[in-house]
Amino acid sequence: MSSNIEQRIVKLLHRNDQYALNLLYENYSDSLYGAILKVTKNEEIAEDALQETFIKVWKNAQKYDPKKAKLFTWLFRIARNTAIDKLRSFNNRFHKEIQINKSNVYILPGTKLNQDVIDIKEHVARLEDKYQIVLNALFFGGMTQQEASEELEIPLGTVKSRLKIGLRELKKVYDF
Numbered sequence: 001m002s003s004n005i006e007q008r009i010v011k012l013l014h015r016n017d018q019y020a021l022n023l024l025y026e027n028y029s030d031s032l033y034g035a036i037l038k039v040t041k042n043e044e045i046a047e048d049a050l051q052e053t054f055i056k057v058w059k060n061a062q063k064y065d066p067k068k069a070k071l072f073t074w075l076f077r078i079a080r081n082t083a084i085d086k087l088r089s090f091n092n093r094f095h096k097e098i099q100i101n102k103s104n105v106y107i108l109p110g111t112k113l114n115q116d117v118i119d120i121k122e123h124v125a126r127l128e129d130k131y132q133i134v135l136n137a138l139f140f141g142g143m144t145q146q147e148a149s150e151e152l153e154i155p156l157g158t159v160k161s162r163l164k165i166g167l168r169e170l171k172k173v174y175d176f
Contacts, residue, residue, distance in 0.1 A: 005027060006070070013064065014062065021057075024075070028075055035083070036053070036083040039083035040083050045090055052082050060078075120170070133152060134148060134152070134159055135163065137151060145160060
């Protein structure tokens with residue numbers, strides 16, 4: 001790629017001329033896609049990451065400084081970081097990790113279980129919605145507290161508080 005093309009693209013980017021995106025795509029998309037695919041190892045994720053890369057380039061065009069890096073180097077960094085973010089997001093969404101660390105939350109005393117109140121889901125359903133949602137996500141959805149926080153879009157501290165209060169309410173039912 002000639003430096004004249006690079007200079008032209010940079011000028012167009014700094015002027016917010018949409019033709020710059022056409023030139024970027026024509027001249028760099030194959031190389032960037034290859035770099036992204038190498039990170040993600042998934043064509044669908046790579047295609048999304050490439051599209052997101054060009055959006056980021058467009059939004060941050062004014063930040064590019066030709067004195068600091070060549071255009072391709074700047075594009076490559078954005079593409080690589082976007083690919084890593086997309087891969088992490090995909091892995092978090094589809095491969096939720098189950099909590100397996102020992103915790104006293106899962107330990108029930110072995111003495112006198114009240115057989116009349118053994119149906120836990122029924123008793124969880126009687127709690128306030130905000131406690132039900134957290135308990136369902138953690139115990140029946142297999143999420144970690146962090147995953148529940150992200151999925152439910154509530155702070156981690158709130159998840160922990162609602163878990164504690166919900167368990168305390170269930171404890172009253174089970175007479176522990």
